[in-house]
Amino acid sequence: xxxxxxxxxLIDRYLTxxxxxxxxxxLDAWLKEDEQLRKTFLTATRMDSHIRERSLEQPVKKEAGxxxxxxxRFRWINPGAAAGLLIGLFSASVVWATIxxxxxxxxxxxxxxxxSFEDPDLxxxxxxxxxxxxxxxxxxxxxxxxxxxxxxxxxVGQLSPNPGxxxxxxxxxxxxxDYPELAPxxxxxxxxxxxxxxxxxxxxxxxxxxxxxxxxxxGDVREAWQQERVSGDRVLQQVMRNHLPPADELGEWHxxxxxxxxxxxxxxxxxxxxxxxxxxxxxxxxxxLDGIEVRLVDTFLPSS
Amino acid sequence: xxxxxxxxxxxxxxxxxxxxxxxxFARGMLPxxxxxxxxxxxxxxxxxxxxxxxxxxxDFFTWARVIVRYxxxxxxxxxxxxxxxxxxxxxxxxxxxxxSTTGDDLKQxxxxxxxxxxxxxxxxxxxxxxxxxxxxxxxxLAEATNRTANSLYKLIGRLRASLxxxxxxxxKTREQAHG
Numbered sequence: 001x002x003x004x005x006x007x008x009x010l011i012d013r014y015l016t017x018x019x020x021x022x023x024x025x026x027l028d029a030w031l032k033e034d035e036q037l038r039k040t041f042l043t044a045t046r047m048d049s050h051i052r053e054r055s056l057e058q059p060v061k062k063e064a065g066x067x068x069x070x071x072x073r074f075r076w077i078n079p080g081a082a083a084g085l086l087i088g089l090f091s092a093s094v095v096w097a098t099i100x101x102x103x104x105x106x107x108x109x110x111x112x113x114x115x116s117f118e119d120p121d122l123x124x125x126x127x128x129x130x131x132x133x134x135x136x137x138x139x140x141x142x143x144x145x146x147x148x149x150x151x152x153x154x155x156v157g158q159l160s161p162n163p164g165x166x167x168x169x170x171x172x173x174x175x176x177x178d179y180p181e182l183a184p185x186x187x188x189x190x191x192x193x194x195x196x197x198x199x200x201x202x203x204x205x206x207x208x209x210x211x212x213x214x215x216x217x218x219g220d221v222r223e224a225w226q227q228e229r230v231s232g233d234r235v236l237q238q239v240m241r242n243h244l245p246p247a248d249e250l251g252e253w254h255x256x257x258x259x260x261x262x263x264x265x266x267x268x269x270x271x272x273x274x275x276x277x278x279x280x281x282x283x284x285x286x287x288x289l290d291g292i293e294v295r296l297v298d299t300f301l302p303s304s
Numbered sequence: 305x306x307x308x309x310x311x312x313x314x315x316x317x318x319x320x321x322x323x324x325x326x327x328x329f330a331r332g333m334l335p336x337x338x339x340x341x342x343x344x345x346x347x348x349x350x351x352x353x354x355x356x357x358x359x360x361x362x363d364f365f366t367w368a369r370v371i372v373r374y375x376x377x378x379x380x381x382x383x384x385x386x387x388x389x390x391x392x393x394x395x396x397x398x399x400x401x402x403x404s405t406t407g408d409d410l411k412q413x414x415x416x417x418x419x420x421x422x423x424x425x426x427x428x429x430x431x432x433x434x435x436x437x438x439x440x441x442x443x444x445l446a447e448a449t450n451r452t453a454n455s456l457y458k459l460i461g462r463l464r465a466s467l468x469x470x471x472x473x474x475x476k477t478r479e480q481a482h483g
Contacts, residue, residue: 012461016435016442017336018453021387024335028390031397038401042332046410047468048436049328050417052337055433125345128316130323222320229313 003040011041015048056131056219112174112190112294116152117141128225129173129270132218137170137273138162139289151195151253151291159275159287166277170289173218174269176262179296187299191259194273195291196243199251205287206276210240211260214268221268237263253290259297315355318364319348325410329369332402333376333395335388347375365407373399412478413471420470428463435460 010027013019019027030037115135122141129136142158150156161168174190196207213236216224228234241258260269271294275287310318323344330340330347350371358367376395383389390398421429434445442460446453 008465009461012464013457014335016457016460018442018457019388024388024390028394031390031394035401038398042398042402042405044468045332046328046405046413047417047464047471049324049331050410050414051421051432051436051467053324053414054418054421055436125341127345127348128320222323226317226320 003034003037007037008040008044011044015044053219108298109191110179110296110298112296113172113292114152114294115157115292116150116155116290117157118153118155120155122157124170128222129171130219130222132173132175132178132268135170135172138168139170144288153290156197157289159289161275161277161287167274168287169272169274171273172271172294173221174271174294174296175218176267176269177217180298188262189259189297189299190262190269190271191257191293191295191297192271193255193257193291193293194289195253195255196245196273196275197251197253197288197290198245198275198285199288204247205245205250207243207245207254207256208240208272208274208276209256209258210272210274211238211258212270212272213237213260213262213266214270215265216268218268221270225270236266237261255291310355310358310361312352312355314361315352318361319351319368322365322368322407325365325407326368326372328410329402329405330372330376332398333373334379335390339379339383343372343375343379346379347372350375366403369403373403413475416471416474416478417467419474420467423470424463424467431456431460432463432467435464 007027007030010019010023010030013023014027027041031041113133117139119141120143122139124135124137124139126138127136137159138161139157139159141155143154144150144156157170159168159170190211192209192211194209196205198205198207212228214221214224214234215236216234224234237260239258239260241256243254243256245252245254262269273289273292326347327340327344330343331337334340334343347368351368354371358364376399377392380389380392380395421432424432431445435442442457443453446456449456
């Protein structure tokens with residue numbers, strides 16, 4: 001199992017993206033002739049894979065000893081996302097507002113994500129999410145045309161249904177470990193608002209915002225999701241809001257909102273923005289999504 | 305054991321169950337994580353189309369790895385001008401070797417690695433995670449922390465080496481404990 005430190009260091013440089021062309025060529029030559037080194041290399045790639053799995057599960061780090069809302073110090077963005085690895089303060093994405101309510105109830109609201117699909121190169125992966133903080137679904141960013149105007153910004157998300165499917169979804173997983181733990185007599189809820197439009201469908205669409213809380217970490221939500229469909233015992237709490245637009249308002253934007261009270265023991269909340277083609281015999285055309293806002297609301301209920 | 309044909313809902317369940325292990329397999333053949341993402345995406349489409357070829361659920365992992373292997377080689381041919389990829393011959397040798405790793409092996413390795421990571425300090429663990437997040441992660445971290453990439457790379461290299469040693473030691477202990 002022993003290889004020279006030089007060879008092991010080169011494997012490390014390759015796996016961390018530090019190796020240059022000459023080094024890759026050298027490693028290739030060594031691997032070709034040395035079976036033991038191939039075993040070492042594969043062990044190293046497996047370690048790298050396991051470390052990466054763990055790193056994707058890591059919650060955002062919070063400053064210790066702070067009594068107020070946390071300041072984010074480090075945040076690792078998923079490598080699948082266009083932004084890649086970002087390090088530093090994300091204070092702009094953590095906007096807190098305190099809203100005093102009648103009866104002494106205090107409500108604090110924190111922005112989780114806003115999305116209006118402004119990146120022209122955005123093309124989401126059409127799959128069930130396997131990580132937090134990233135949108136998934138059959139959606140691309142487009143400039144609105146044909147009488148469609150954006151709700152926010154200058155672009156919209158175009159959701160193109162597969163002809164064989166009556167239902168398509170865009171999904172996002174919120175990792176609750178990224179946010180402060182609940183104090184006694186506090187209740188947390190996730191509020192989601194999204195605008196849907198189906199100007200060219202010529203048929204009856206249905207729009208839905210669906211929120212589901214799971215105890216699983218974001219990396220395990222896909223499996224839990226599938227098990228839920230089979231055995232129905234994995235979702236801790238679920239809310240869905242449907243909207244059936246009137247036939248003469250199909251070209252307009254329809255804002256659909258839903259709020260989920262997050263039960264104890266939740267780790268992930270899956271947000272699904274769903275469109276239905278109610279009449280599968282009518283031709284398939286695109287749906288549009290825009291103006292998505294997700295907020296985490298913390299409500300303090302003082303003892304009476 | 306049911307002999308019912310494997311349908312598309314079974315496929316989703318099987319793919320989700322084995323996806324992590326398929327990613328590990330693909331990582332052994334591909335130079336970076338974006339390439340792994342792309343190949344897994346392509347391979348999943350091929351699996352979906354060829355699902356009728358799969359006779360038993362128990363064969364899914366082996367069957368799926370054959371498809372991932374083929375797609376990884378195809379991706380390598382498409383990137384033939386990229387000098388940072390291995391030769392096709394080397395990839396074939398690596399794939400042959402990697403086919404012998406079982407899902408149970410990977411499960412055990414994950415458990416051991418988790419134990420070793422927990423023995424590290426928080427900052428050390430963050431550095432190790434940073435380096436594995438994406439290509440060039442060490443360089444970006446060096447810029448963000450005003451250190452030279454080389455000094456940071458050496459530090460992370462030492463941490464990864466100590467992790468490897470820890471895993472090697474723990475695996476050996478487990479093997480001895482199980483006779």
